[in-house]
Amino acid sequence: MNKIVVVGAVAGGATVASQIRRLDQESEIVVFEKDRDMSFANCALPYYLGNVVDSRDKVLEATPEAFYDSKNIIVKTYHEVTSINDDSQTITVYDYVNNTSFEEHYDTLILSPGCSANSLNLNSPIAFTLRNMEDTDAIEAFIEQHQVKKALVVGTGYIGLEILDNLYERGIVPTLIHRSTHINKLMDQDMNQSIIDEMDKRHITYRFNEEITKVDGNEVYFSSGNVEAFDLIIEGVGVKPNSGFIKSSSITLDNKGYIPVNDQFQTNVPNIYALGDIITSRYRHVDLTAHVPLAWGAHRGASIIAEQLAGNPKVKFKGFLGSNIVKFFDYTFASVGVSPQELEHFDYRIVEANQGEHAGYYPGNKKLHLRVYFDKSNRRIIRAAAVGEKGVDKRIDILSMAMMQKLTIDELTEFEVAYAPPYSRPKDIINMIGYKARNK
Amino acid sequence: MNKIVVVGAVAGGATVASQIRRLDQESEIVVFEKDRDMSFANCALPYYLGNVVDSRDKVLEATPEAFYDSKNIIVKTYHEVTSINDDSQTITVYDYVNNTSFEEHYDTLILSPGCSANSLNLNSPIAFTLRNMEDTDAIEAFIEQHQVKKALVVGTGYIGLEILDNLYERGIVPTLIHRSTHINKLMDQDMNQSIIDEMDKRHITYRFNEEITKVDGNEVYFSSGNVEAFDLIIEGVGVKPNSGFIKSSSITLDNKGYIPVNDQFQTNVPNIYALGDIITSRYRHVDLTAHVPLAWGAHRGASIIAEQLAGNPKVKFKGFLGSNIVKFFDYTFASVGVSPQELEHFDYRIVEANQGEHAGYYPGNKKLHLRVYFDKSNRRIIRAAAVGEKGVDKRIDILSMAMMQKLTIDELTEFEVAYAPPYSRPKDIINMIGYKARNK
Numbered sequence A, B: 001m002n003k004i005v006v007v008g009a010v011a012g013g014a015t016v017a018s019q020i021r022r023l024d025q026e027s028e029i030v031v032f033e034k035d036r037d038m039s040f041a042n043c044a045l046p047y048y049l050g051n052v053v054d055s056r057d058k059v060l061e062a063t064p065e066a067f068y069d070s071k072n073i074i075v076k077t078y079h080e081v082t083s084i085n086d087d088s089q090t091i092t093v094y095d096y097v098n099n100t101s102f103e104e105h106y107d108t109l110i111l112s113p114g115c116s117a118n119s120l121n122l123n124s125p126i127a128f129t130l131r132n133m134e135d136t137d138a139i140e141a142f143i144e145q146h147q148v149k150k151a152l153v154v155g156t157g158y159i160g161l162e163i164l165d166n167l168y169e170r171g172i173v174p175t176l177i178h179r180s181t182h183i184n185k186l187m188d189q190d191m192n193q194s195i196i197d198e199m200d201k202r203h204i205t206y207r208f209n210e211e212i213t214k215v216d217g218n219e220v221y222f223s224s225g226n227v228e229a230f231d232l233i234i235e236g237v238g239v240k241p242n243s244g245f246i247k248s249s250s251i252t253l254d255n256k257g258y259i260p261v262n263d264q265f266q267t268n269v270p271n272i273y274a275l276g277d278i279i280t281s282r283y284r285h286v287d288l289t290a291h292v293p294l295a296w297g298a299h300r301g302a303s304i305i306a307e308q309l310a311g312n313p314k315v316k317f318k319g320f321l322g323s324n325i326v327k328f329f330d331y332t333f334a335s336v337g338v339s340p341q342e343l344e345h346f347d348y349r350i351v352e353a354n355q356g357e358h359a360g361y362y363p364g365n366k367k368l369h370l371r372v373y374f375d376k377s378n379r380r381i382i383r384a385a386a387v388g389e390k391g392v393d394k395r396i397d398i399l400s401m402a403m404m405q406k407l408t409i410d411e412l413t414e415f416e417v418a419y420a421p422p423y424s425r426p427k428d429i430i431n432m433i434g435y436k437a438r439n440k
Helices: A011-023 A042-049 A064-071 A133-145 A158-170 A189-201 A295-309 A340-345 A392-404 A410-414 A429-439 B011-023 B042-049 B064-071 B133-145 B158-170 B189-201 B295-309 B340-345 B392-404 B410-414 B429-439
Strands: A003-007 A028-032 A074-076 A079-085 A090-095 A100-105 A108-111 A115-117 A127-129 A150-154 A173-178 A205-208 A212-216 A219-222 A227-229 A232-235 A239-241 A272-274 A279-282 A324-328 A331-337 A348-356 A367-375 A381-388 B003-007 B028-032 B074-076 B079-085 B090-095 B100-105 B108-111 B115-117 B127-129 B150-154 B173-178 B205-208 B212-216 B219-222 B227-229 B232-235 B239-241 B272-274 B279-282 B324-328 B331-337 B348-356 B367-375 B381-388
Touching: A003 A011, A011 A028, A011 A064, A011 A295, A028 A079, A042 A133, A042 A158, A064 A074, A127 A133, A133 A232, A150 A158, A158 A173, A158 A232, A158 A324, A189 A324, A189 A331, A189 A381, A279 A295, A295 B410, A324 A392, A331 A392, A340 A381, A348 A429, A367 A392, A367 A429, A381 A392, A392 A429, A392 B392, A410 A429, A410 B295, B003 B011, B011 B028, B011 B064, B011 B295, B028 B079, B042 B133, B042 B158, B064 B074, B127 B133, B133 B232, B150 B158, B158 B173, B158 B232, B158 B324, B189 B324, B189 B331, B189 B381, B279 B295, B324 B392, B331 B392, B340 B381, B348 B429, B367 B392, B367 B429, B381 B392, B392 B429, B410 B429
Parallel strands: A003 A028, A003 A108, A028 A074, A108 A272, A127 A232, A150 A173, A150 A232, A173 A205, B003 B028, B003 B108, B028 B074, B108 B272, B127 B232, B150 B173, B150 B232, B173 B205
Antiparallel strands: A079 A090, A090 A100, A115 A239, A212 A219, A219 A227, A324 A331, A331 A381, A348 A367, A367 A381, B079 B090, B090 B100, B115 B239, B212 B219, B219 B227, B324 B331, B331 B381, B348 B367, B367 B381
């Protein structure tokens, strides 16, 4: 019997196993997960800690038992794949429950090991990272047990911002530090001013160009010379790929340890696929490598791998657009396209508008700042970023659909918005960007 | 000197005059408006009556004085164009202030006369139609003077629905009647159930297959035999084109009295353009005549006519998609593409989903019902309709952008949504429609 082995049972791994089973009732499917839980909703974790998500069951989406009963998929948690021998088509698995190691054969191998949180190695019982449900449970237990009132959040990526927002809403007083002034780095830096404003409005302390030098009990020593007591530290200082076990194989890794895949999510070894945060791929709208470690890509990869294995080779991945979004208190920050760091590869121009999200006379109107970058040579949109209290997600999603079709900046005049006063304007901000581009 | 004459000074007329002036500082521009006011926000009128829009100034966007001072455009209100002589390039204008008639020469004539409200001719002082600011002022004065507590709304088009919503929110008890069971006709009939539910929830009385037979003082007699007293009747029973004055000219009208225009908004007489509610054009995504009398089209037409007159013939209109949207209490109803009545021209299939608008565990999640129609022969999307309390406008706008590019139903799987729990799902409902289409 054909045997499909999946490494990792979170978003990418659990979804690809399910998608394969939809199309293939025959093959044996086995999933190995090194940690305690399978298929939890990563993106829910900050909200769970903020008590915004009220039920643990809503975060833990599946169990090995349920997966086996409903889908005939074997999921083994606390089982870490430690090496791959692609000549013999076997993997070595370490079983943490029985403390034994064994070899397992595969016909097809699918890698979705994800990333691990970087740690500041503070060697302190009050310091935590947040990457999975185990981390979440540990933080939750610590908050309850120690009646945490004051927390230090390190880092201004999505985890840092979402945790800060959620701890504050839960009634814990948060302080934010970041080692540079370069915050929320998928967003244009000048468009991050609302992050500062939202913290100021709530009298939240933040310091940039600040690092922890030492933690002694509850006393935290900072590079600035500050010393302050905290009940809890949460580190959101980036991630590293879980690709150590791949190094002994013939699978190509890039210089950061990620796996380049082709438009079928194949690695350089044809019967070994990869998906989720571990892969790099291409952008769809421009000719550039893309690393977009977000949920949409994991789900899309799962679907495409399943189609490939089911013998539908026509369903291929056409590349990423890099859509991303984060809520920070009342504001939304979103962008699509190449990152600010990748703009250097292009000869581009900018068009922007800062105007009411819907009809000016209708209540609840909020300013929306939308900036669109286009390539000077072909006038195609290469990036868009938006900030505001309302309508940000809508505009970035519309532009994602536009960029999927390689639209030029000028064609934005032609977008036919659904207009009524509560929703938009007869010339939507998307249209305005197109009209404003006429003279550029 | 080149002389441009515009007929009508509301959305289409005022905007086209402004747009022309942006690109052409030389020509004389004269606008004739038969009614009292220029450039009011039509779409704001129901909200103004609901006291949702708090200031009259926000609805009246410009005055002839301001237009002349800032743009050097002459606007003459209470001036009705009564005939066109396209051989001599003159129009006849009736001046209601001085009760005189005069001829006016034009080099270019632009027609934006709009439509008038149909009337039930009830011959009753409590019955009103709502089409412009004069109507709105009259209704507002009547409500105040007679302390209106109970109103009858006739018709379930956008005016009927928005007036009902707004009168209720203002504290007036509304009753709704409609002459058939075919309500809110741009929406799929089964998707209008939420209109009924929203009224039931608020104990609002409604009767379909019901008409007024007579009004005597405050007593309203109905075709059902009901007799009931009302303080106010608002009729939202459709519109008719203001094209009587065109009939004596060489300009072609369709059998309903609308003006077909080409992709430059030219009528069959090359130096006579038309825009706004008076025109018919083509759909962009399918080969069919389109009549989309909404604000976006008026603004788009204004821009394109201005570009044509400025000598930029490349900027042409590629057709309508028919985007439309209405709020009714907590619900939004929107669609894009051909109307339900026009579906008969196609051999189509339907894919639909009814699921949470954003991540299930995140608070405030609401069900969203999205239905997409595609042409069986080429699998292109021809229509989409959505109903729900949240995210309806976003999904219809995304699909409008998709249909602008003639996307197939299958390509919706490739849409890269900006995902975080408050906004969407890793597989957005748009993606789900694409995936569900695989087996159709």
